[in-house]
Amino acid sequence: MVADDAALFRAGIxxxxxxxxxxxxxQVGDADxxxxxxxxxxxxxxxxxxxxxxxxxxxxLEAARLLAERHPGTGVLVLSAHVEPxxxxxxxxxxxxxxxxxxxxRVADAGELADAVRRVAAGGVVIDPGVVAQLVGRRxxxxxxxxxxxxxxxxxxxxxxxxxNQAICERLFLSPKTVEAYVHxxxxxxxxxxxxxxxxxxxxxxxxxxA
Amino acid sequence: xxxxVVIVDDHAPFRSLARRLLVAGGLSVVGxxxxxxGALAAVRALAPDVVLLDVQLPDLDGFAVAEVLAxxxxxxxVVLVSSRALLDYGSRVAASTARGFIAKADLxxxxxxxxxxxxxxxxPCSG
Amino acid sequence: MQRLRPxxxxxLATAGAAAGVAAAAALVWGGYQVPADLLAPTLVLDLxxxxxxxxxxxxxxxxxxxxxxxxxxxxxxxxxxxxxxxxVDTRTGFVVGVxxxxxxxxxxxxLLATFPGGRVQDRGQRVLVTxxxxxxxxxxxxxxxxxxxxxxxxxxxxxxxxxxxxxxGEFDPSGVDLAVQGVVVVLLxxxxxxxxxxWRSAGPAQRRSLTPGAVGAALIVVTILVERTAVLLLIxxxxxxxxxxxxxxxxxxxxxxxxxxxxxxxxDRSAVSRLIVELGAGLPVPERLRSALAATLHxxxxxxxYWLPERRAFVDPAGAPVRVAxxxxxxxxYLERDGEQIAVLVHDPVLAAEPELVAAVAAGAGLAxxxxxxxxxxxxxxxxVQASRARIVxxxxxxRRRVERxxxxxxQQRLVTVALALRLAHTxxxxxxxxxxxxxxxxxxxxxAGALDELRELARGIYPVLLTDAGLGPALExxxxxxxxPAVVAAVPAxxxxxxxxxxxxxVVSEALANAAKHAGAARVVVEVRETTGGLRVEVCDxxxxxxxxxxxxxxxxxDRVATLGGELTVRSxxxxxxxxxxxxxxx
Numbered sequence: 001m002v003a004d005d006a007a008l009f010r011a012g013i014x015x016x017x018x019x020x021x022x023x024x025x026x027q028v029g030d031a032d033x034x035x036x037x038x039x040x041x042x043x044x045x046x047x048x049x050x051x052x053x054x055x056x057x058x059x060x061l062e063a064a065r066l067l068a069e070r071h072p073g074t075g076v077l078v079l080s081a082h083v084e085p086x087x088x089x090x091x092x093x094x095x096x097x098x099x100x101x102x103x104x105x106r107v108a109d110a111g112e113l114a115d116a117v118r119r120v121a122a123g124g125v126v127i128d129p130g131v132v133a134q135l136v137g138r139r140x141x142x143x144x145x146x147x148x149x150x151x152x153x154x155x156x157x158x159x160x161x162x163x164x165n166q167a168i169c170e171r172l173f174l175s176p177k178t179v180e181a182y183v184h185x186x187x188x189x190x191x192x193x194x195x196x197x198x199x200x201x202x203x204x205x206x207x208x209x210x211a
Numbered sequence: 212x213x214x215x216v217v218i219v220d221d222h223a224p225f226r227s228l229a230r231r232l233l234v235a236g237g238l239s240v241v242g243x244x245x246x247x248x249g250a251l252a253a254v255r256a257l258a259p260d261v262v263l264l265d266v267q268l269p270d271l272d273g274f275a276v277a278e279v280l281a282x283x284x285x286x287x288x289v290v291l292v293s294s295r296a297l298l299d300y301g302s303r304v305a306a307s308t309a310r311g312f313i314a315k316a317d318l319x320x321x322x323x324x325x326x327x328x329x330x331x332x333x334x335p336c337s338g
Numbered sequence: 339m340q341r342l343r344p345x346x347x348x349x350l351a352t353a354g355a356a357a358g359v360a361a362a363a364a365l366v367w368g369g370y371q372v373p374a375d376l377l378a379p380t381l382v383l384d385l386x387x388x389x390x391x392x393x394x395x396x397x398x399x400x401x402x403x404x405x406x407x408x409x410x411x412x413x414x415x416x417x418x419x420x421x422x423x424x425x426v427d428t429r430t431g432f433v434v435g436v437x438x439x440x441x442x443x444x445x446x447x448x449l450l451a452t453f454p455g456g457r458v459q460d461r462g463q464r465v466l467v468t469x470x471x472x473x474x475x476x477x478x479x480x481x482x483x484x485x486x487x488x489x490x491x492x493x494x495x496x497x498x499x500x501x502x503x504x505x506x507g508e509f510d511p512s513g514v515d516l517a518v519q520g521v522v523v524v525l526l527x528x529x530x531x532x533x534x535x536x537w538r539s540a541g542p543a544q545r546r547s548l549t550p551g552a553v554g555a556a557l558i559v560v561t562i563l564v565e566r567t568a569v570l571l572l573i574x575x576x577x578x579x580x581x582x583x584x585x586x587x588x589x590x591x592x593x594x595x596x597x598x599x600x601x602x603x604x605x606d607r608s609a610v611s612r613l614i615v616e617l618g619a620g621l622p623v624p625e626r627l628r629s630a631l632a633a634t635l636h637x638x639x640x641x642x643x644y645w646l647p648e649r650r651a652f653v654d655p656a657g658a659p660v661r662v663a664x665x666x667x668x669x670x671x672y673l674e675r676d677g678e679q680i681a682v683l684v685h686d687p688v689l690a691a692e693p694e695l696v697a698a699v700a701a702g703a704g705l706a707x708x709x710x711x712x713x714x715x716x717x718x719x720x721x722x723v724q725a726s727r728a729r730i731v732x733x734x735x736x737x738r739r740r741v742e743r744x745x746x747x748x749x750q751q752r753l754v755t756v757a758l759a760l761r762l763a764h765t766x767x768x769x770x771x772x773x774x775x776x777x778x779x780x781x782x783x784x785x786x787a788g789a790l791d792e793l794r795e796l797a798r799g800i801y802p803v804l805l806t807d808a809g810l811g812p813a814l815e816x817x818x819x820x821x822x823x824p825a826v827v828a829a830v831p832a833x834x835x836x837x838x839x840x841x842x843x844x845x846v847v848s849e850a851l852a853n854a855a856k857h858a859g860a861a862r863v864v865v866e867v868r869e870t871t872g873g874l875r876v877e878v879c880d881x882x883x884x885x886x887x888x889x890x891x892x893x894x895x896x897x898d899r900v901a902t903l904g905g906e907l908t909v910r911s912x913x914x915x916x917x918x919x920x921x922x923x924x925x926x
Contacts, residue, residue: 058807081794084804085819086812105790108783134819141824141862210815222751224785228758235765267746294746294754315754319761 003034004049020114031063045121050080068096075120100126125162132160135209155182219250220265236320247271266293281308354392361422369427391415394593406456417442444474554592561585641684644711657717726898752789825863850878850919858882873924886911
C-alpha cells in the first residue's frame with residue numbers, strides 16, 4: 001500500500017515495488033484514505049510520505065502512529081526529505097514493531113526500497129543511513145565513539161540502521177561470531193545494556209547517539 | 212565545413228557533457244576553458260569558428276569577454292550560454308556583440324547550428 | 339582666594355587714602371627741592387596712579403574673589419606710594435625709598451604675566467615673575483650695600499626719578515647699570531611677547547576678558563621700553579620726558595581696563611536671565627538651545643550632548659550618537675538635574691575658570707536642557723528604529739540574493755548537467771554500448787544526488803521545518819547535532835510559543851553556533867533556553883577566543899531581530915574569555 005500526494009511519485013514507487021515482486025494493493029493520496037484502505041484490507045506493509053495534505057508537515061508520522069495502533073501487524077515505512085533524527089526517533093519511540101524512516105532519494109535504488117519494505121513488513125526497524133551518519137558524525141566533547149575502533153563504529157552504524165546481526169555479517173563480510181564480538185565490545189565500551197529484541201537495540205543505540 | 216568550437220565554462224561536468232553532446236551532433240570541439248582569461252588564450256591559440264561562452268565566469272562577465280573577443284582578428288561567433296533564461300538578462304544579450312544565446316538545458320548541436328547559421332538573433336527559448 | 343570682608347576692605351581703603359596723603363606730604367615737605375612747575379602735575383599723577391590701583395583693585399577683589407588680580411593691584415598701589423619714602427630727606431627715608439623704589443614695577447610684571455587669574459600657571463610665567471622680583475628690592479639692596487648711601491642729602495630733586503625731569507645730560511652709566519638695564523629690557527620684551535601670545539591663542543570667550551588689559555599692558559610696557567632704551571635709541575631728552583609722563587597717564591587708566599576685562603564675564607551674568615527668558619519663549623528646536631548657550635557663554639564652538647541613561651551614551655540634539663571624551667583644548671561641564679547627569683557642555687577651557695558663570699547658565703537652562711534631552715531621546719530612538727528597519731530590509735535582500743546565487747551556482751547547474759546527460763544518452767541510444775550508457779546515467783544520477791543535497795541544505799537554511807513541526811527543543815537539538823563544534827543543548831522548556839518567538843530564538847542560536855564554529859575557534863558550546871517572568875531567555879555560551887564584534891552584520895542583525903519583538907540581545911565577548919550571547923524575548 002503506497003500513500004503519497006504526488007501522483008507521479010506514487011505511481012513510480014508502486015511500479016518499482018511491483019517490479020520487485022510486491023503486490024501493491026492500494027495507492028492513495030492522503031492519510032485518511034490510507035487509514036480507510038488499511039482498515040478494509042490490512043496490508044503487510046505501508047509506504048507513506050511524511051508530508052501530505054492538508055498541512056504538508058508530518059501527517060505521515062501521525063498516520064504511522066495510528067496504523068501501529070490499529071494494525072500492529074502492518075509495517076510502516078515513512079519517506080521523508082529531511083535528514084532529521086528527531087522524526088526517526090519519534091517512529092521508533094512509539095514502540096511499534098515494523099517501522100522505518102527512509103530518505104526519499106533512496107528510492108532511486110530500487111533494491112534499497114524493496115529491502116526496507118521487506119524489513120518493516122517482517123517487523124524490523126529501518127533507519128536511513130544518512131540519518132545515522134549525521135548522528136555518528138556529530139561532534140562531541142570527549143567523544144566516547146573515539147574509544148571504538150573503525151570496525152566497531154561501522155558495526156554501530158549498521159546496528160543504528162536497524163539491521164540484525166545476520167544482516168551485519170552480510171554487509172560487512174564478517175562471520176557471525178566476529179559480529180557478535182564486535183557488538184558486545186560496542187555495548188561494553190559505551191556502557192549500554194544488551195537489549196532483548198531488535199527494536200529495543202535500535203532504540204538504545206539511537207538514544208545513545210542523540211544524547 | 213564543420214564549425215570548430217571552444218567551450219568556456221567553470222563547471223567541469225558541464226564542459227564534459229557539452230563536448231560529448233556537440234561531438235555526437237557532428238561538431239568539432241577543439242578546446243575548453245574555465246574562465247575569461249583562458250577563453251582569450253584559447254581563441255588566440257586555436258582560432259575557432261564558434262565560442263560557447265558561459266555568462267557567469269569566475270573572473271570576468273561573459274558579456275565583457277564577448278566584447279573583447281569581437282575585437283580579435285578573425286573574431287569567432289560568440290554564443291552565450293547560461294543556466295538562467297534569456298529573459299533573466301533583459302536586453303543585455305541583444306545589446307551585446309554575441310551572435311546569440313542558448314539556455315544550457317536546451318544545448319544541442321542543432322540549437323547551436325541554428326544560432327550560428329540563423330539570422331543572427333538570439334534564439335527565444337523558455338529555459 | 340578668600341572673599342574680601344567689608345571691614346578689611348574699609349581698612350584697606352582708609353590705609354590707601356592715608357598712604358597717598360603721606361606720599362604727597364613727603365614730596366612737598368620731605369626736604370628736597372622740587373621744581374615749582376613740576377610739583378603740581380607730579381602730585382596729581384602720583385596720587386591718581388596710586389589711588390587708581392588701590393581703589394580699582396579693591397573693587398576687582400570684591401567682584402572677582404576667585405582672581406588674585408585685585409589683590410595684586412592693591413599691592414601695586416601701596417608699593418607705588420611707598421617709593422615716595424625716598425623724598426624724605428633722612429638716611430632712613432633714603433634707604434627705605436631706594437629699597438622699595440622699584441617694587442611696584444615687579445608687581446606690575448607679576449600682574450601682567452598672570453592676568454586675568456593672578457596666579458602663576460606655568461614655567462614661563464614663573465621665570466618672568468621671579469626675575470621681575472629679583473630686579474627690584476634685592477638688586478637695590480645689593481647696590482646700597484656695595485656703594486653705600488653716597489649721595490649728598492638735601493640737594494636738588496629727590497633721587498630715583500621720583501619727579502620726572504630732564505636729566506642734566508651728564509649721563510655716564512656704569513657697566514653694572516647697563517647690564518641691569520639690559521636685563522630689564524629683555525624682561526619687558528618677553529613680557530610683551532607673553533601677553534601677545536596668550537591673547538592670540540585665546541578662544542573668543544577668553545579674548546573678551548584679555549583684550550582691555552592686554553592693550554593697556556602693551557602701551558605701558560612699550561612706553562617703559564622706549565624710555566629705558568631712549569639713550570641707546572638716541573632719543574632727545576625732551577621726548578624721553580614726554581614718554582615718562584605718558585606712561586604715568588596710562589598707568590592711571592590701566593587698572594580700569596583690567597577691571598573691565600575682569601568684569602566682562604561678570605556682566606554676562608545678566609545674559610543668563612536673558613537666556614532664561616529666551617528659552618521660555620518657544621518650543622525647542624535642536625539647534626536653538628545650543629546656540630543660545632553658545633551666545634550666552636561667548637563660545638561659538640560650544641557643543642551640547644545629552645546623556646541617555648538607558649543606552650549609556652551621549653547623543654547630539656538631533657539624536658545622533660556622539661563620543662564625549664576629554665580633549666586637551668576642550669573642557670567639559672556635566673549638567674545634572676536631581677542628582678542625575680542629563681547632559682554635558684563641551685566648551686572653551688577658559689570657561690572652566692568661570693565655573694560660577696557656567697553653573698548659572700546650566701541652572702538657568704536646566705529645564706530647557708531636560709526638555710530638549712527628552713526630545714533628543716525620542717529622536718535617537720526614532721533614528722535607531724529607522725536604522726534597524728533599514729538593516730532588516732537590507733539583510734532580507736542580502737539573504738534573497740544569497741539564495742538566488744546558491745540555487746543558480748548549485749542545484750540549477752547540476753540539474754542542467756543532468757538534462758544534458760539525459761539528452762546525450764537519448765541521442766546515443768542506438769550507437770553507444772550498454773556500459774557507456776550506464777556510465778552516462780550514473781553520471782546523471784550523481785549530479786542529481788548532489789542537487790538534492792544542496793537543495794535540502796538550502797531549504798533548511800531558509801526555514802527549519804522541524805521548528806514548525808516539533809518546536810524549539812527538537813529544532814535546537816538538530817542544530818546542535820549538525821554544528822561542527824561540539825554543542826550541547828542544556829535545557830529547553832518543552833512547550834510551544836508564538837511562531838515569531840520560536841523563530842527568533844532559533845536564529846539567535848543558529849547565528850551564535852555559526853559564529854562559534856567559524857570565528858571563535860571554540861571547543862564547546864552550551865545552549866540554554868529558560869522561561870523567565872514574561873518571556874524567554876536564550877543563552878549561547880562558547881569557550882572560544884572571544885572578542886566578537888557586536889556591531890558586525892551578523893550579531894547586529896540578530897539584535898535588530900530581537901528588538902522587533904521588544905527583546906534585548908547582549909553579547910559579552912572579552913578577548914580570550916569566550917563569547918556569551920544572551921537574548922531575552924518577551925512573550926505573552
